[in-house]
Each structure stands twice: as C-alpha cells, then as structure tokens.
Amino acid sequence: MKTVFVVGTKNSGKTTLAEFIVLKLTERGFKVAALKHIHHEFTLDSAGKDTYRMKKAGAKEVVSFSPSEIAILRSPGDADEEFRRLSEGLTVDGFDYLVIEGFKILSGGISRSFRILTCKTMEELTSLVPTMLPNLDCISGIVASSFEGKDFDGVPVLRFPDDGLALISRLTGAQSGA
Amino acid sequence: MKTVFVVGTKNSGKTTLAEFIVLKLTERGFKVAALKHIHHEFTLDSAGKDTYRMKKAGAKEVVSFSPSEIAILRSPGDADEEFRRLSEGLTVDGFDYLVIEGFKILSGGISRSFRILTCKTMEELTSLVPTMLPNLDCISGIVASSFEGKDFDGVPVLRFPDDGLALISRLTGAQSGA
Numbered sequence: 001m002k003t004v005f006v007v008g009t010k011n012s013g014k015t016t017l018a019e020f021i022v023l024k025l026t027e028r029g030f031k032v033a034a035l036k037h038i039h040h041e042f043t044l045d046s047a048g049k050d051t052y053r054m055k056k057a058g059a060k061e062v063v064s065f066s067p068s069e070i071a072i073l074r075s076p077g078d079a080d081e082e083f084r085r086l087s088e089g090l091t092v093d094g095f096d097y098l099v100i101e102g103f104k105i106l107s108g109g110i111s112r113s114f115r116i117l118t119c120k121t122m123e124e125l126t127s128l129v130p131t132m133l134p135n136l137d138c139i140s141g142i143v144a145s146s147f148e149g150k151d152f153d154g155v156p157v158l159r160f161p162d163d164g165l166a167l168i169s170r171l172t173g174a175q176s177g178a
Numbered sequence: 179m180k181t182v183f184v185v186g187t188k189n190s191g192k193t194t195l196a197e198f199i200v201l202k203l204t205e206r207g208f209k210v211a212a213l214k215h216i217h218h219e220f221t222l223d224s225a226g227k228d229t230y231r232m233k234k235a236g237a238k239e240v241v242s243f244s245p246s247e248i249a250i251l252r253s254p255g256d257a258d259e260e261f262r263r264l265s266e267g268l269t270v271d272g273f274d275y276l277v278i279e280g281f282k283i284l285s286g287g288i289s290r291s292f293r294i295l296t297c298k299t300m301e302e303l304t305s306l307v308p309t310m311l312p313n314l315d316c317i318s319g320i321v322a323s324s325f326e327g328k329d330f331d332g333v334p335v336l337r338f339p340d341d342g343l344a345l346i347s348r349l350t351g352a353q354s355g356a
Binding site for chain 1: 193197201203204205209210211212213216217221223228232235236238240242243244245247248249251252254271273
C-alpha cells in the first residue's frame with residue numbers, strides 16, 4: 001500500500017486536493033482509503049446516542065453496525081502505534097492507497113509514501129518547504145495558481161485543477177516504479 | 179474473548195442492560211468492547227464533513243483521527259464476515275468481552291458466548307424463547323419485573339437492577355468455566 005500525504009496550512013486547498021486524488025485513483029480501479037487528521041478534540045459520537053453511553057460506561061472500543069455503515073470508535077493511544085495498526089489493517093484488506101489529509105507529524109519514516117504540500121502564500125511556502133525536504137514530492141494548493149515556474153527548491157509545483165491529472169500520473173507512476 | 183448478546187424487542191431494556199454489563203465488567207478490570215446493531219440505514223458521518231466527502235469520492239474506508247477519537251468508517255460487506263473480522267481484531271487487541279446489543283441474526287454459531295433475551299411482555303417471551311433455545315442463558319428486561327418464579331422453559335429470569343450483580347457473576351463465572 002502506498003501512503004499519500006496532503007499536508008499544508010489552513011484553507012490552502014488540502015481537502016479539495018485529497019478528495020480529487022481519492023476520486024481519480026478510485027476511477028482508475030485502485031482500492032483507496034482516506035484518513036483525515038483533526039488536531040483538536042473531536043468525536044463523531046454524540047451525547048445521548050447508545051454508542052456514547054457504552055463509551056461512558058467504560059467500553060474501550062465501540063462499534064456501530066448498520067446495513068449502511070460499520071463505525072469503529074476508540075480513544076487513541078500513541079499516534080505512531082495507532083497509525084502502524086491502521087496501515088497494517090488496510091494492507092491486509094488489500095488497499096492500494098491511503099490518502100491522508102493532515103498529519104504532518106507522521107510525514108517522515110513511512111515507506112512507500114508520496115508527500116504533497118499545499119500553501120496559500122509564498123511566505124508559507126518559503127517557511128515550510130525546508131521543514132519537509134528531502135521528503136517532499138510535490139507542491140500545490142492556492143499558492144500554485146500564481147506561481148511562476150515549474151519548481152521551488154527542486155520540488156515540482158503543480159496547479160490544481162489544471163495539473164491534477166499530471167499529479168495522479170506521478171502518484172501511480174511512482175508506484176509502479178517503487 | 180467472550181461475546182455477550184443482549185437481544186430483545188424494542189424498548190424492552192436492551193441498552194440499559196448492555197450499559198450496566200459494560201460498566202460492571204469494566205469495574206472488575208476486564209477490557210470491554212461494545213457493539214450496537216442498528217437495523218436501519220444509519221451513518222455517524224454527515225453530509226458536508228470532510229470524511230463524508232472522501233467517502234463520496236470513492237474511499238472504501240474513511241478514518242477520522244483526532245486526539246480524542248479514532249473513528250474508522252466503512253460500508254459493510256457480508257455481516258457474518260464483518261463480524262468475524264471485528265472479533266478477530268478485538269481478540270488480538272486483548273479484549274476480554276464484547277457486549278453486543280441487538281444482532282439476533284448472529285446469536286447462533288459464535289463460540290464462547292452468553293445470550294440474554296429482554297422482553298416487555300409475557301406474549302413476547304412466549305413467542306421468542308423457543309426461537310433462541312437452546313442458545314439462551316438468561317431472560318431479563320421489563321417482563322422480568324413482574325415475572326413469578328425463577329425460570330421460564332428452564333432459562334433463568336433475572337430482574338434488573340435487583341439481580342444485576344447475579345447476572346454479572348454468571349457472566350464472569352461462566353467465563354472461568356469455559
């Protein structure tokens with residue numbers, strides 16, 4: 001399984017780009033999983049729901065199982081360990097790609113990954129690119145639209161949506177060569 | 179891992195009993211997971227959320243990862259196969275008990291299980307007990323409060339909350355003898 005990271009600043013185009021990548025990889029027949037990293041406290045569960053009652057009663061993992069959705073909810077342990085578990089499970093289940101939005105903290109040390117940075121401004125780009133090199137495969141997001149040239153510090157800059165399909169080719173091409 | 183089924187008719191006391199079981203097993207130091215079976219179409223995800231966008235774009239599994247919760251969402255395949263996967267995962271993760279609310283369809287064929295039927299009325303009890311025998315370990319729910327005697331068709335009837343701790347003893351005692 002190949003892991004695609006879309007990291008970047010707030011409102012720089014992360015979700016739109018991640019959504020596009022999921023769509024185009026799925027269209028090409030790949031089995032794709034997506035992960036959204038949320039930095040603040042957040043739960044899909046809500047007070048009063050039966051699943052919430054089970055969690056409050058002490059259940060360490062709560063599963064909601066309906067004809068339309070299986071939802072497995074748990075409190076996370078160590079982020080790297082949780083990520084390893086998730087990756088292993090998805091690999092066993094035959095996924096080709098995991099598209100991750102956010103989670104810059106995990107951007108290093110994952111094998112077979114492709115890393116995209118999205119930014120709004122040149123100031124953000126100038127400050128963030130050095131923190132990600134040499135593990136940065138592509139730059140995109142709002143900043144790319146007005147960017148002059150084809151690369152920044154040797155990293156290709158791809159406009160979205162114009163260069164979207166070129167980005168997908170890099171993703172899938174990089175996979176077959178890995 | 180031991181699986182506890184709490185099955186029964188609508189508003190017969192399933193959730194309250196399942197919540198009590200999770201609480202008391204957790205208090206006794208067991209690692210407990212809970213599963214809620216929902217018969218109708220249902221999703222914890224909602225339109226507009228980023229996770230929902232990824233699912234609509236084609237992601238076969240969507241993970242929301244925050245400091246307070248990991249939520250793994252997927253469309254279910256075959257129910258028995260999904261249940262087997264979930265059980266295996268929980269067993270690997272060292273869970274002692276899985277408390278299931280609903281899912282009568284799965285009540286047979288699971289090893290190391292304890293099955294509780296909750297009903298509101300004697301009519302429900304009379305009609306449902308034969309469908310579950312011989313895989314029925316205990317009867318409870320609203321019907322138990324007004325029930326005369328200690329068993330029905332040879333199955334112990336336990337009042338809740340009065341006999342709650344006796345129920346827990348049966349659960350844990352049955353485990354040590356299994």
